[in-house]
Amino acid sequence: MSKKDFIVKAVQDYAPTAIKLSDYMWDYPEVAYTEYKACEALVEELKKQGFEVEVGVADIPTAFVAKWGSGHPVVGILAEYDALEALNQKENEFEKIETAHGEPGQGCGHHMLGAASLAGAVAAKEYMQANGTKGTIICYGCPAEEGGSGKTFMARDGVFDGCDIAIGFHPSDLNIVTPGSSLANVKVKYSFDGRAAHAAGDPEKGRSGLDAAELMNMGVQFLREHVIQEARIHYAFTDTGGEAPNVVQAHCDVLYMIRAPKIEQVMDIYRRVNLIANGAAMMTETTCTITFIKGCSNLLNNTVVGKALHDNLVKIGVPEYTAEELEYAKKMNNTVGNTGPSEVEMNMAKKYAKTMPEAEAKALVESFEKPINDVVMPFIVSDIASAGSTDVSDVSMVCPCTYFYTACWSQGTPGHSWQIVSQGKGSIAHKGMLYGAEVLALTAIDFMEDPALVEAAKAEYLDAMGGKPYVCPIPKDVKAPVPPRA
Numbered sequence: 001m002s003k004k005d006f007i008v009k010a011v012q013d014y015a016p017t018a019i020k021l022s023d024y025m026w027d028y029p030e031v032a033y034t035e036y037k038a039c040e041a042l043v044e045e046l047k048k049q050g051f052e053v054e055v056g057v058a059d060i061p062t063a064f065v066a067k068w069g070s071g072h073p074v075v076g077i078l079a080e081y082d083a084l085e086a087l088n089q090k091e092n093e094f095e096k097i098e099t100a101h102g103e104p105g106q107g108c109g110h111h112m113l114g115a116a117s118l119a120g121a122v123a124a125k126e127y128m129q130a131n132g133t134k135g136t137i138i139c140y141g142c143p144a145e146e147g148g149s150g151k152t153f154m155a156r157d158g159v160f161d162g163c164d165i166a167i168g169f170h171p172s173d174l175n176i177v178t179p180g181s182s183l184a185n186v187k188v189k190y191s192f193d194g195r196a197a198h199a200a201g202d203p204e205k206g207r208s209g210l211d212a213a214e215l216m217n218m219g220v221q222f223l224r225e226h227v228i229q230e231a232r233i234h235y236a237f238t239d240t241g242g243e244a245p246n247v248v249q250a251h252c253d254v255l256y257m258i259r260a261p262k263i264e265q266v267m268d269i270y271r272r273v274n275l276i277a278n279g280a281a282m283m284t285e286t287t288c289t290i291t292f293i294k295g296c297s298n299l300l301n302n303t304v305v306g307k308a309l310h311d312n313l314v315k316i317g318v319p320e321y322t323a324e325e326l327e328y329a330k331k332m333n334n335t336v337g338n339t340g341p342s343e344v345e346m347n348m349a350k351k352y353a354k355t356m357p358e359a360e361a362k363a364l365v366e367s368f369e370k371p372i373n374d375v376v377m378p379f380i381v382s383d384i385a386s387a388g389s390t391d392v393s394d395v396s397m398v399c400p401c402t403y404f405y406t407a408c409w410s411q412g413t414p415g416h417s418w419q420i421v422s423q424g425k426g427s428i429a430h431k432g433m434l435y436g437a438e439v440l441a442l443t444a445i446d447f448m449e450d451p452a453l454v455e456a457a458k459a460e461y462l463d464a465m466g467g468k469p470y471v472c473p474i475p476k477d478v479k480a481p482v483p484p485r486a
């Protein structure tokens with residue numbers, strides 16, 4: 001039996017357990033740093049499979065490291081399992097039907113991400129066991145990808161040290177290795193404190209935290225002209241002090257998020273925003289407390305790892321879909337008013353089609369018109385950053401790393417939507433998840449069996465780091481914001 005056939009069989013034999021775990025995490029969605037049920041279920045299964053598991057790494061109760069095997073190469077698979085606030089939705093519905101108002105839901109498909117990562121690690125272990133393969137497979141349990149930068153805290157605390165190669169999977173509506181980089185960011189709270197006073201009776205005694213925050217924002221508006229084009233500075237008032245206009249508001253909180261293509265750029269803008277905040281405090285005779293909440297680096301997309309993932313996406317091949325599944329996806333697409341591919345997608349497809357054999361090119365262009373995308377997108381090497389951010393980036397600063405997507409929902413389904421939740425337990429989701437697990441396992445084994453491939457990935461990683469060590473954007477003394485357990 002070929003290596004590929006072995007892995008595919010191992011994953012398909014394991015499918016009932018993987019699907020059960022994925023559906024369970026869909027049934028019990030838990031938001032950032034509260035993923036106790038998901039973590040316990042995954043850990044229990046990994047232990048059953050013979051993995052040596054450490055729970056609560058990096059001082060995060062829902063983070064874990066599960067190891068099997070010994071020595072190098074060490075290949076890590078990055079599991080996530082957190083859900084999104086207020087996105088609950090009844091399954092397989094073609095309209096928004098909440099199950100419990102305001103409760104969370106699996107709006108980014110991380111239930112599949114967690115289950116596929118575990119299934120990939122288990123299939124790799126089965127292969128290693130059967131073939132006496134040397135090396136270590138690790139399933140990293142990474143909480144709080146959504147707004148919590150769980151992996152960044154884990155990277156800062158050395159959880160990924162010693163890992164030779166890290167790979168990840170994410171559900172999507174395309175089958176593609178992530179092209180390009182992602183934006184680095186930091187999230188920081190600025191709290192201003194002054195003195196309350198009656199705004200008419202004795203305003204001279206008051207020192208307004210609200211005024212300070214407004215002046216800070218004013219300063220930042222002027223800063224915008226003097227930062228790089230690609231930078232983004234967002235803010236939200238989270239506490240304006242109160243609702244009475246006849247009171248000098250003593251306290252005010254404003255939350256900032258700063259993004260840019262490189263973490264060094266973010267840190268420099270952050271430094272300048274701090275100067276403005278302190279200036280605003282000085283002007284108003286208030287105090288400013290700066291609370292660093294979270295941050296993540298930009299993705300160093302390793303092309304050796306990316307190419308290996310891409311080759312296996314092609315080698316294993318996209319799942320086949322039944323007429324019922326295509327009909328289901330079409331109906332789902334109607335709910336988003338999907339009128340076919342966007343101009344950007346179409347232009348991209350046409351551009352890459354030019355470099356491909358005619359039949360493949362035709363399939364690529366046509367795939368964007370289908371209810372479920374059924375081709376593997378070309379492997380694209382680009383240093384352009386996507387508009388989003390991910391904490392996978394901080395793993396990519398510690399070792400060669402990248403991730404890929406498989407189609408787990410109908411084409412054109414918007415990110416973080418009720419439609420994703422609705423489709424999360426369907427057969428299209430399960431097929432995409434198992435395909436993801438197969439690609440993870442096969443790629444892990446490819447690296448285990450080929451030291452030269454590991455070395456090539458490492459050489460590229462070292463080159464990208466430019467001789468500098470990894471500096472985590474989260475300061476040492478900042479703890480992951482884990483709420484008390486309910």
Ligand SMILES: [Zn+2]
Binds near residue numbers: 170
């Ligand atoms: Zn996600």
